Amino acid sequence: MFPDRHQPIKQSWERSRELGVERHRAVNDILKGGELKDRQDNLREFFQATDDILEHLFLQFKQSEFMVIVSDSDSYIVSAWGEPPFSERAKNVWLDTGANWDESVKGTNAIGTAIFEKKPISVVGDEHFCKENHFLSCYAAPIYSPTGELLCILDVSGDARSHHPHTLGMVVAAAQACEARLTLQQTKNELTLALNENNLLLNEHHQPLLSVNQDGVITRLNRQAAKMLGQSIQECIGKPLSNWFQEETDEILSSNGYSSRVVSLKSVENDKQTKWMVHAVLDNRKRLYHGMVKPIPRRKSKNEIDSHFVSECEKMKKALNIAQAIAPTKATVLIQGETGSGKDWVARTIHNSGGRNGPFLVVNCGALPENLIESELFGYEKGAFTGAHKEGKKGKFEAADQGTLFLDEIGELPLASQTVLLRVLEEKHVTRIGGHRPRPVDVRIVAATNRDLPVEIQKGTFRSDLYYRLCEFEIRIPPLREREDIPQMIDFFLEEMANELEADYLYLDDLGMKKLTMYHWPGNVRELKQVVRQACYNAFILRKSRVISASDIDHPQMNMKQGFLLENQEEKTIREVLEKTNCNISESSRLLGISRTTLYRKISQYESLKNLKKEMKRKEKKK
Template sequence: MLISDLMTTNFICCTKEQTLKEVRPMFTKTYSNILPVVDDSNKLIGIITKNKIFQILTTQPSLDMTIDKIYNANPIFLNPTDHVEETRKLLLKYNVGHAPVVNEDMIPVGVMSTKQLLSSYSTVYSQLSSVLEFAYDAIILVNQKAEITMVNKGFTDLFGLTRKEALNKSTTELFPELNIEMVIKTGISIHNTPHIIDGQQSLLSILPIRENGEVISAICKVTYRGLTHLHEALTKVKKLEKKLSYYQNEINEMKGTKYTLFDIAGESERIRKVKHEATLASKSMSTVLIIGESGTGKELFAQGIHATSSQKGTFVQVNCAAIPPELLESELFGYEDGAFTGAKKGGMKGKFELAQNGTIFLDEIGDMPITLQTKILRVLQEKEFQPIGSPRTIHLNTKIIAATNQNLEKLVAEGKFREDLYYRLNIIRLDIPPLRERMDDLPDIIQAVIQRLSDSGFYIRGVTHSALTKLMKHAWPGNVRELQNVLERAANLKTGDYIDAEDIPTFNQNNEKNDFVHQSTSTYKDKILSTERDMIISALKEAKGNKTKASQLLGISRPWLYNKMKKYNLEYSIIEKE
């Protein structure tokens, strides 16, 4: 909430040349205890308070004196865009009852009182607290430092602590496993991520709250009741989705594609923009150039454009970097029977002809030999070509999409790529952002990959919160393709229904070293867990089973101790016997 939402706009200004006689009656026309003092341009130069007027009158009976010697020329003033919470702290800090509100030109536009701020804050806080209290889930609200500012009964019940024990405490210290500070730092939302609390299956959601583009707080929700019914409902939804997916796959197969633009996961501003541009590109026959790093999903966009287009023919892909230069021409244009030594009997149709009435995708076009670029340019300009050794001319009704991970402008400058071909390709350009620049989409992409793994035969229900946190900390130089490989590897290693953090390798640039680190980590981890269990047992013995005292001895929170006891199957009776 901003100051402009609460400030009083019914106020009166005065000038420093006015007398006590003129200023005193002004206070009867306003509810404020101050009057802004302005200059000839109506700009704020100070304030005069009601108390100051009466104080002067008791010592200086003359009403004819001006206020130029008694007004406050250095007052605290506010802006309409100031946040209410910060303003409340400011006014309380300097013990200010009222303050003028000025615009960017220093012209008064309102007056704000501490009473108004406290009243509004109390009302909003009370209303929000009431809503949270009746919420079915466990909910907390935290500030920018990840300190709890609001908590409901569902949360205190779940973690076994009182409201007093939770309020104003750092979640980083109390509940490190929730990793709320990561969401505040990255601004990435987490929705219904599996999480184990006290041995109980739950779903964790953390939503960052922004103001002027900056994360100022976050709300954390833990769903732990009624999950059985929720899973049943989700199972029914998934069955319906599979039926729809089956029919969609049949349509895609007819057009030679596996993916549509709807299959591209992510709703960040960057990716929404590119998907919108791709949709527009599908509506015309203009050439499309897709630029992006390896693994960003250029082929998915190409297939999505074809699937959305009105082209009835198939989608034909050519990897210009994978085919030897001497064979690429015949692959693209085909040849007639006997066109050259070793030619296939009866000739061969080229990719362009196979893509008639459909779409041809020229992947890695930056690697195309410059001698062949001339012929491609003619095809783009004339929309026709001749197979090798054939007198016949084939007229094309084919949408052409090209893609590369190289800097074509640089290749043009180096003479390795024809400038006229570059301009002919660069009619509609899609720049696919790397994964590291759209980390907001990471949870959605992970879910999409998990779904594909599940469809391909893996029994996997998702990734845990700890696994998601680990994945969020990686820079993803290999983009979505690297993420897919990491998740598939983890799907093979996992022992439970979900991929956990221990199933994901420690990221390292050197693969051999990476595998060694992962194996070594597992060995050391077992030792650490064993030591941790022994320490907890010792603390509980010393505390004679008192969990609060034991948590203090260990320097951890009581809820965290409960989680650890559950993890190591340490019940009070066991501690007593030991």
């Protein structure tokens, strides 16, 4: 009866019949007000920790007939986000807050079946046991707590006519991001007592983390630590550190307060020892050791220096939080942003935080000639074409095995190459040009573009299925003109240049800082960095000065009328906009194309603007 059904669906149908579920007349189990609130309260910390991840997932489906649902471990829906008309149709079958979607109530469905199977699953159309649910396509993935217990189910449901196989991958990626966030959140809470005392612990949240009691027995750990130890979370909890490390537990955690020592991991593979560094913190109130285990740090390359910059811009912080949360997952990521806004930096952050052992390779899809793109990406066999190397050549996919491949300017990729790329992403095998042997590759894909890909899809220049495959997670990078942290970024670039030029320090005077912060930066971070570098050369090399002045900033665009406003022009422009909006800061900042923080800072610079609101009120009273 199920020739085309997947085995889990078939088995779920059999269970549904055994449970006595009626296909033609579904029975509903709806929570009362107090019961629903209790179940929602049980997941309050989950929602607080993952709110931005769930919001991002919802926004990805907002314009389509889909809704995002979270159920608890008993299949009761505790939260649902959706918009008409689909949300109204969903309510007709009680796909809504308070309803129980266990298999014993609703038969085969994504939520109940995912709970039973303990793994992600999609249930589309007539795969649902109850006929009234045949209009649905549902995709669900379980979310586990840091201690390995089933916490809840994340589900995306929509019209069966809108079914797309990549949707389940997006749900799985979001679920994995939620799990990573929960682990890091709990670990961060455990380390709170140490944060003000030792900055070494501040930026290590994506390394393997574990906690042990005073006897050296593991009380909790994250998935990275479990992977490092070679067992599941449940198998590790309750076991002593000595099961995995050659050193005795007392030796590892020998010092009070803070300790840092190298330890050797007992290897199960070829008797190979792996060296790790352990930082341990003693909480005198709870008598718990919180161990942070990380690889011995290596010297960073110049390409990794930018990762040390901590952005003060809220939009950028949000983008980086998403990047770091999804880094441990295998989800593909699409980074959207203007040219020069730092998409490559975010891509490298994902790679560095993800724990992959292979290299980080970059391919600029817009810079390669069309006839060379496929050979560059997928490689070629000897004699594949005129001018080919005699021995053939591996492509970027093979070279990036076990690492990350950053496909910059993906919107420039020709349609023919898009088709081949999609096949490689789906099959995880690459076949060189002129060859016939598929070669397995394990590559994390991060793509970036400054184009609006949905618009390109409508134009027919970009494949929709490739877009969905690349966009399991989307990160938007704000342009520099919308960021509030330009002064901090300038100081960071000055530190870089001081190190490069072997100067004790380099300092930008107030007029120079004002000149840089007033410019609109069409070239974004890349342009700013280049301007700062040139100014440092002008001051330190030509003038032999460590103090950089406005005259050292030699940028022709800043002297053009449309590029750089003199102070009286800026003051006049801001005043006109404030008067137009009746001093509404949000509306004014939008019209000026700057952030609220930047506008407040500029208002404080000019005496005539500080009391503008009072002046306008006095004028209004006189009328």
